[in-house]
Amino acid sequence: MASLFSSVFLALSLLSSPFLSNANIHTKLGFSADLIHHDSPKSPFYNPTETSAQRLRNAVHRSVNRVVHFNGKDASVSSPQTEITSNGGEYLMNISLGTPPFPIMAIADTGSDLLWTQCKPCDDCYTQDDPLFDPKASSTYKDVSCSSKQCTALENQATCSTEDNTCSYRMSYGDKSYTKGNVAADTVTLGSTDNRPVQLKNIVIGCGHNNAGTFNKKGSGIIGLGGGSVSLISQLGESIDGKFSYCLVPISSANDKTSKINFGTNAVVSGNGTVSTPLITKTQATFYYLTLESISVGSKNIKYPEVSDSFGNSSGKGNIIIDSGTTLTMVPTAFYSELEDAVASSIDAERTNDPQGVLSLCYSATAKLEVPVITVHFDGADVQLDSSNTFVQISEDLVCFSFRGNDDLAIYGNLSQMNFLVGYDTVSRTVSFKAADCAKM
Numbered sequence: 001m002a003s004l005f006s007s008v009f010l011a012l013s014l015l016s017s018p019f020l021s022n023a024n025i026h027t028k029l030g031f032s033a034d035l036i037h038h039d040s041p042k043s044p045f046y047n048p049t050e051t052s053a054q055r056l057r058n059a060v061h062r063s064v065n066r067v068v069h070f071n072g073k074d075a076s077v078s079s080p081q082t083e084i085t086s087n088g089g090e091y092l093m094n095i096s097l098g099t100p101p102f103p104i105m106a107i108a109d110t111g112s113d114l115l116w117t118q119c120k121p122c123d124d125c126y127t128q129d130d131p132l133f134d135p136k137a138s139s140t141y142k143d144v145s146c147s148s149k150q151c152t153a154l155e156n157q158a159t160c161s162t163e164d165n166t167c168s169y170r171m172s173y174g175d176k177s178y179t180k181g182n183v184a185a186d187t188v189t190l191g192s193t194d195n196r197p198v199q200l201k202n203i204v205i206g207c208g209h210n211n212a213g214t215f216n217k218k219g220s221g222i223i224g225l226g227g228g229s230v231s232l233i234s235q236l237g238e239s240i241d242g243k244f245s246y247c248l249v250p251i252s253s254a255n256d257k258t259s260k261i262n263f264g265t266n267a268v269v270s271g272n273g274t275v276s277t278p279l280i281t282k283t284q285a286t287f288y289y290l291t292l293e294s295i296s297v298g299s300k301n302i303k304y305p306e307v308s309d310s311f312g313n314s315s316g317k318g319n320i321i322i323d324s325g326t327t328l329t330m331v332p333t334a335f336y337s338e339l340e341d342a343v344a345s346s347i348d349a350e351r352t353n354d355p356q357g358v359l360s361l362c363y364s365a366t367a368k369l370e371v372p373v374i375t376v377h378f379d380g381a382d383v384q385l386d387s388s389n390t391f392v393q394i395s396e397d398l399v400c401f402s403f404r405g406n407d408d409l410a411i412y413g414n415l416s417q418m419n420f421l422v423g424y425d426t427v428s429r430t431v432s433f434k435a436a437d438c439a440k441m
Helices: 022-026 052-071 232-240 333-345
Strands: 030-037 091-097 102-109 116-118 158-160 167-172 178-190 198-212 221-224 243-247 259-264 275-278 292-297 300-303 320-322 329-331 362-364 374-378 381-385 391-395 398-401 403-405 420-425 430-435
Touching (some): 232 243, 232 259, 275 381, 292 333
Parallel strands (some): 102 221, 329 403
Antiparallel strands (some): 030 091, 091 102, 091 178, 167 178, 178 198, 243 259, 275 430, 292 300, 362 398, 374 381, 391 398, 420 430
């Protein structure tokens, strides 16, 4: 994953980290940071010649391709193809590694765990615009041994050298891209909105010396923010009391406000309008599962089916992943058809086809759409969506429903989360939602 952002990260965490020093564990942190969207003017991916509708169209394509990142299956031959890349996340981070701090740009990815970057010497690396991290230039860098808990935490992604007892890693992504290198520990420095950097010591990182595939030259690695034990959030552990939250500004926002992410004492979501749903633990620790019971369109309630996911799990509980890196909300095809029919039957306007065939319920952008109230019913939490969550303009003359059928994996995407304060408490195992004007936070 690859790119820029104004420091800090987003994802779920496990309870506490075995890796942070005692000083870090007992220091409670509370801070906030900017979260830069892939297509923001502050992003290195920003293309000033594109319209906002073109940027949203590109985000929709990345959303479809991100399913490949999750499950490794090729995208449908009949589906429109853009470049399927392993750096398809939507929010970016700018952090620093080592001592003295060396800035790197990377995509914050809730769908993977390890924080890694390309390192000198690069035996076989993809081309990147920014300089490579040189571990020899950092006074705090150290390779970890085969017998260390940092190495064993990587489980089947780690290998050991019998020659020098150093731990190595190999990670592959759904599109066959991969990174290989040394497992190490170093200081990671995060910026914050109050301009007081947060320094974290002995964070496990991957120093990639052999990286190939569809990584973008504008980035230099991935910030793994999944639920596994080596993810950055998991390593923060007790220092943030297992709490973080974020508020995503709508992509179409004209005022160029950045989204915010909060940690620890800054991250509590409470007060009038707050609803909470259980965070479900599954064998695939990287992903963050919620239980979707139904979706209502006006007064019509459509029950979510009990189906097996791509990992063979029966989806009575934890049947949908919440992910900030996927634009659309993906649901099983049969359920989507019923949902689409209910939405279409309540809109008095003539349908228009999406010429690229990505989204199936579209209308002319000039039509006066009376969008029905759509409510997502999670276990114990009813989240009423705004029309800006459910319909998006993907060209000058086309507005489309932001849900899509997909039988491989159900994902609650970022369009559905915009203008909500979304809070994760990994101690009490809940995710909370509260409607908010994210541009004012």
